[in-house]
Amino acid sequence: MRTLLENANILASEGGGFRYIENGYLGIDGDTIDYIGPERPAGEYDAKKDMTGTLLIPGLVNAHTHTPMTLLRGVGSALPLQEWLFDRVFPIEDRLTPQDIRAGSELAILEMLASGVTSFSDMYMEPRETAAAVAASGMKANICRPVQSFDPNERPEDNFRVRESLELYDDLNGAADGRILVDFCIHAQYTCTEAVTRYYGDIVRRRGGNLHIHLSETEREHRECLETFGKTPLRWFYDLGALDARAFAAHAVWVTEEDMELMAELGVAAVHNPTSNLKLGSGFAPVPEMLRRGITVGLGTDGAASNNNLNMLEELSLASLIHSGVSRDPAVLTPADAITMATASGAKIQGRGDTGKLAVGMRADIAALSLDAPHMYPCLDPLALVTYSAQASDVRMTMVDGKILYENGEYLTLDREAVMAHAREAVKRLYA
Numbered sequence: 001m002r003t004l005l006e007n008a009n010i011l012a013s014e015g016g017g018f019r020y021i022e023n024g025y026l027g028i029d030g031d032t033i034d035y036i037g038p039e040r041p042a043g044e045y046d047a048k049k050d051m052t053g054t055l056l057i058p059g060l061v062n063a064h065t066h067t068p069m070t071l072l073r074g075v076g077s078a079l080p081l082q083e084w085l086f087d088r089v090f091p092i093e094d095r096l097t098p099q100d101i102r103a104g105s106e107l108a109i110l111e112m113l114a115s116g117v118t119s120f121s122d123m124y125m126e127p128r129e130t131a132a133a134v135a136a137s138g139m140k141a142n143i144c145r146p147v148q149s150f151d152p153n154e155r156p157e158d159n160f161r162v163r164e165s166l167e168l169y170d171d172l173n174g175a176a177d178g179r180i181l182v183d184f185c186i187h188a189q190y191t192c193t194e195a196v197t198r199y200y201g202d203i204v205r206r207r208g209g210n211l212h213i214h215l216s217e218t219e220r221e222h223r224e225c226l227e228t229f230g231k232t233p234l235r236w237f238y239d240l241g242a243l244d245a246r247a248f249a250a251h252a253v254w255v256t257e258e259d260m261e262l263m264a265e266l267g268v269a270a271v272h273n274p275t276s277n278l279k280l281g282s283g284f285a286p287v288p289e290m291l292r293r294g295i296t297v298g299l300g301t302d303g304a305a306s307n308n309n310l311n312m313l314e315e316l317s318l319a320s321l322i323h324s325g326v327s328r329d330p331a332v333l334t335p336a337d338a339i340t341m342a343t344a345s346g347a348k349i350q351g352r353g354d355t356g357k358l359a360v361g362m363r364a365d366i367a368a369l370s371l372d373a374p375h376m377y378p379c380l381d382p383l384a385l386v387t388y389s390a391q392a393s394d395v396r397m398t399m400v401d402g403k404i405l406y407e408n409g410e411y412l413t414l415d416r417e418a419v420m421a422h423a424r425e426a427v428k429r430l431y432a
Contacts, residue, residue, distance in 0.1 A: 001046050003028045003402065004035075008051035009371065011058070011382055012036050013344070013357035017336055020382045026056060028364045031401035036360060053372050054396055055379070057339070057386060058358050059118025059365035060312040061346025064212075064250040064271040064300030066124045067133075068096065068104030070111065071426055072305035081218045081280045081306075089305060093125075095430055101129040103422040109137045110419055111310045113406040115392035116367030118399070121271075121300070121350055123185055123212055123250075127168055135176040138405045138413045140365070142350045144168070144185035144212050149196035156199030165200075169209065179401070181210075181351060186242060188214040189225055189233040194240060201242030208245060210351055213237065215249035215270075218282045222254035234259040234268075243268060248349045250300060253277055253285045260286070260293055269296040269349045272341065274318045276302035288323055288332045298346035299338075311392045316342040320387050335387035368397035 005028070010021040027035030027045060035041040069089075076088030096104075101124070112120060119140035122130055127143045134141040145165040149156075156162065165184060173182040184204045186192050204211050216222045216233050225233045234255060237243050248269040255263070255270075263270065272287050290297050299319060301310045316338040323333040347356030355363040371379055375389050398406040405413050 001030060001402070002034075002044070003047045003049060004041070004045035005049050005051045005056065006040075008368075009055045009379065009382070010036060010358060011055060011339075011386065013058070013359040018339070018383060026358070026366075028402045031363055031403075033358065033360055033362050033364050036358060051368060053370060054368040055371055055382060055386070056358060057116070057367050057369060058343040058356055059367050059398065059400065060116045060342050061298065061350065061356060062112060062117050062120035062301055062310065062312050063248070063298035063346040063349050064273060064302060065108070065120055065122055065310060066303035066305075067108035067120070067122050067130055068101045068124050068126075069303030069305045070107040070310075071096070071100060071104040071423065071430060072303070073308050075305050077279075079280075080220075081282060082220060084280060084306070092430060096125075098126050098129050099422075100426040100430065101126040102133055103419070103426045105130040105133040106137075106414065106419040107423045108304070108310055109133055109139060110411065110414065110416060112312075113137070113139065113398045113411065114395060114409075115311050115313060116369070116395040116398055117310070117312055118365040118367070119347065119350060119352065119355065121183065121212060121346075123187070128172070131172055131175065131180050134180055136413065138179070138400050138403055140179045140352070140355070140400060142181045142183045142210070142212075143172070144183040146185045146187040147196065147200050148187045148191045149193045150191070152193055152195075154193065154196065156196045159196050162196065162200050162203075166203065169207070183212045184209040184245075185212040186237075188217075188221070189236050190221055197237070197242050198240045201237075201240055201244065205241065205244040211242065211245055211247040213242075213247065213249050215252050216254040216259070217251035217277070218280075219254055232256055232259055234262060238262060238266070246351070248298070250302070251277065251282070251285065252290075253283045255286065260290060260295065263290070263295050264293045267296075269298065269345075271298045271300045271349065272319055273300045273302040274315060274322055276306040278318075278322070279308075280306055284322060284326055287319065288327065291333075291337065296345050296348055297341055298349045299342045312342055313386075313390050313392055317387055335381075335383040338387050339383060364399055364402040366397070366399040367395055368399075369394045370396045
């Protein structure tokens with residue numbers, strides 16, 4: 001099936017940046033982009049779609065989230081991370097059933113599709129439920145089973161989370177025609193013992209997997225690791241061999257100069273979560289300095305309990321704004337930087353080299369923004385428009401692998417009413 005998107009304004013990739021095409025054409029052959037340009041392409045297409053009044057951008061990549069936490073949206077507001085997590089979140093999570101996980105994941109997918117997200121990296125328990133929701137929806141996702149260990153006497157080979165993580169990788173990596181990839185995961189330094197971290201890190205290295213971790217999210221986490229072990233959380237992971245494979249670290253707010261040197265040397269990527277870090281009072285990740293050092297930085301929403309939404313357009317806007325404000329330099333993180341973080345860099349972190357850009361040969365993972373709203377006119381600078389003006393409500397179409405999953409408020413692969421009903425049932429039971 002070949003489809004031609006006509007009369008579209010296109011934010012195409014060119015070199016390491018972007019090229020704006022006004023009233024152009026984007027051709028799709030199956031799941032792949034086969035033409036982008038200002039002139040109608042030669043050859044025949046099976047279907048033509050008029051995209052007048054829209055701006056096509058690469059599908060957004062939410063590189064760090066916890067999708068089932070949509071069911072905890074707003075829990076523990078106005079609390080710092082440690083109290084929020086241990087006193088408010090964990091007690092509710094202990095009551096979650098696999099059915100709740102599925103309901104929360106589906107609710108998150110509805111929200112993300114409606115805001116132009118085509119792929120996400122998820123960290124949560126019962127990941128098979130999330131994988132099933134992803135498979136049904138048509139989206140892409142990197143999922144993982146986080147490994148934790150709180151018992152210093154636990155033998156690593158007895159840790160059931162390690163076993164579940166490895167089984168998940170063996171069973172589902174590459175599922176749904178490659179839309180589902182499985183990452184390995186250690187939840188955080190403060191939730192895992194040295195023995196389990198060393199044991200699991202060795203397995204990840206031997207399998208050549210992608211490791212997803214939380215890192216130096218708060219000053220307290222960072223300080224207590226220094227006080228207990230005499231080293232930063234990043235050095236703790238490194239010394240235990242957990243960073244010998246590909247790794248990406250969510251948050252990285254309190255990383256030191258030495259940490260960033262090591263990240264650049266090892267190729268450890270970071271995922272910036274500006275809204276969550278602000279809401280929990282965690283601080284500002286040194287993103288401009290990371291980028292200067294050549295560290296890959298993606299963007300994520302974190303979970304809806306600490307955000308309280310999954311709006312990646314909001315994240316890329318905030319990322320640009322806060323670093324300009326903190327540095328008092330309006331060019332320190334440009335709109336092009338922010339959009340790249342939310343698209344190509346996120347795809348790179350996921351290990352998906354065939355998406356994140358609108359270019360010939362790339363997968364047709366596309367979001368279409370309406371230019372009809374008053375706040376989206378005039379389009380004098382498309383990069384600035386996407387970064388500072390666009391809202392999730394402006395998304396008119398979300399396409400993955402050339403297949404439209406969401407268009408003009410309608411979900412084409414999921415039953416919105418059924419998803420909402422399941423979410424209501426879960427919330428009613430959890431908070432009765």
